[in-house]
Amino acid sequence: MKLYKIILVFVGMVSITGCIKNPNQIQTEFNTNLDNIESLAKYHVTTKTNSTTIVTYLGETLAVTTEPIDIWLPKEAVSSTKAGEDSDLVITFSDAYDKIASSSYWQFVAFEDTENGDLDYNDLVIHAKVTNSVNHKNSIYAPGYTTTYIYVQGVALGAFLNITLGISYKENGIIKDAILSDNCRRDFFNHNGAFPINTRDYTEPNRTHYPTLHPMTPLVLNQSVALKVMWFIEADHIRYYAATNDINTDIANVIGHNGLPYGISFTKKFDYPIEKDSITAAYPNFKEWVKDGNTNDFFKNKNSDYTYKVRYNDIDLWDYK
Numbered sequence: 527m528k529l530y531k532i533i534l535v536f537v538g539m540v541s542i543t544g545c546i547k548n549p550n551q552i553q554t555e556f557n558t559n560l561d562n563i564e565s566l567a568k569y570h571v572t573t574k575t576n577s578t579t580i581v582t583y584l585g586e587t588l589a590v591t592t593e594p595i596d597i598w599l600p601k602e603a604v605s606s607t608k609a610g611e612d613s614d615l616v617i618t619f620s621d622a623y624d625k626i627a628s629s630s631y632w633q634f635v636a637f638e639d640t641e642n643g644d645l646d647y648n649d650l651v652i653h654a655k656v657t658n659s660v661n662h663k664n665s666i667y668a669p670g671y672t673t674t675y676i677y678v679q680g681v682a683l684g685a686f687l688n689i690t691l692g693i694s695y696k697e698n699g700i701i702k703d704a705i706l707s708d709n710c711r712r713d714f715f716n717h718n719g720a721f722p723i724n725t726r727d728y729t730e731p732n733r734t735h736y737p738t739l740h741p742m743t744p745l746v747l748n749q750s751v752a753l754k755v756m757w758f759i760e761a762d763h764i765r766y767y768a769a770t771n772d773i774n775t776d777i778a779n780v781i782g783h784n785g786l787p788y789g790i791s792f793t794k795k796f797d798y799p800i801e802k803d804s805i806t807a808a809y810p811n812f813k814e815w816v817k818d819g820n821t822n823d824f825f826k827n828k829n830s831d832y833t834y835k836v837r838y839n840d841i842d843l844w845d846y847k
Contacts, residue, residue, distance in 0.1 A: 557816070558781055558786055559816065559819065560775070560780065560781075562818055564601060564819070566599065566601060566633075567604035568596050569599045569604050570595075570596050571596070572594055573591060573592060576622050577620065577621065578590060578592050578619065578626065579618075579619055580617070582616045583603045583616070584614050589628065590626055591626060592626055593627050593660075596752060597629035597631075597752050598631050600794075602821060627660035631655070631793065633653075634792045635654065635768050636651045636796060637649050637650045637768065638782075638788050639685045639759060641783065644802055646684065646803055647798055648682045648684040649759075649761075650691065651683075652678055652680060652691070652757075654676065655677040656675070657674065660750050671749070672750055674747065674752075676693070678691070678706060680710065681724065681798075682722070682723060682798065682834070688761070690705060691706045691757075693758070694758065695753050695755060701773065710759075726800060726834075727834055754772060756772055757770075766789060767780045767789060768789025769790055786816060797835075799834070800832060800833065809827065810827050811827045
């Protein structure tokens with residue numbers, strides 16, 4: 527596995543196989559709006575003199591800083607008119623003891639691994655956390671630069687083909703790439719040869735977890751802006767991006783000829799479809815969601831008969847251990 531400047535924590539646990547359908551059966555009536563289904567939005571955090579600003583959303587701490595910074599938050603949090611006691615987005619202040627500027631966000635990402643897929647979006651499913659910290663003068667890394675850590679946990683693997691997982695990101699406006707794993711079955715699922723993994727509702731979930739894999743040098747960016755990840759997979763030498771509005775779709779493979787993205791991401795846990803069942807059966811509002819991005823309607827109208835039961839004995843499959 528190629529080592530890039532990234533720290534990865536792999537918690538393996540899932541697997542899925544490539545799912546092909548008859549090209550003549552592919553739906554073409556979808557009209558995806560990438561701006562609307564983008565899961566993250568930029569948010570500017572302000573500070574007070576001699577104070578630390580703490581940003582929480584739904585009880586999760588997403589930023590701690592003593593200086594003004596731009597961070598990435600779930601889009602629905604940023605669309606809130608204000609933060610306060612009546613909002614899920616809460617800004618608090620405490621005494622400042624040391625300089626700090628850190629932020630993080632979670633994503634749940636689900637992929638199709640071929641143009642002519644069955645739209646079950648479970649060929650690779652991951653749960654990921656991205657943390658960003660601006661380096662100060664006492665840091666071992668260059669002061670003023672941002673150090674990024676990426677943690678990945680496998681959730682499901684329904685692909686028969688070997689799957690590579692990677693990211694694109696912007697550093698001072700220039701798009702760069704990094705490969706996180708050139709073999710997801712090996713690195714996230716402990717060489718589990720089963721097919722599929724965690725996509726059939728009549729099988730017991732595979733809960734094989736990995737401790738931290740090879741600790742790698744962090745990704746150090748020559749900028750103070752928090753990194754936003756653009757996820758992609760590669761299958762059979764073809765790259766497929768999860769939906770993002772940060773990359774040129776004329777040169778990047780984001781939308782298929784059926785009008786749908788090859789991958790979708792959320793900032794909340796997602797009950798993905800079971801093997802061979804289309805996401806349109808699992809989530810009847812999917813066609814509307816790819817156009818208007820209304821996540822509340824998307825999740826509210828779920829057909830559980832077509833989604834994988836991701837909780838087993840009251841334990842979430844993707845929780846870190």
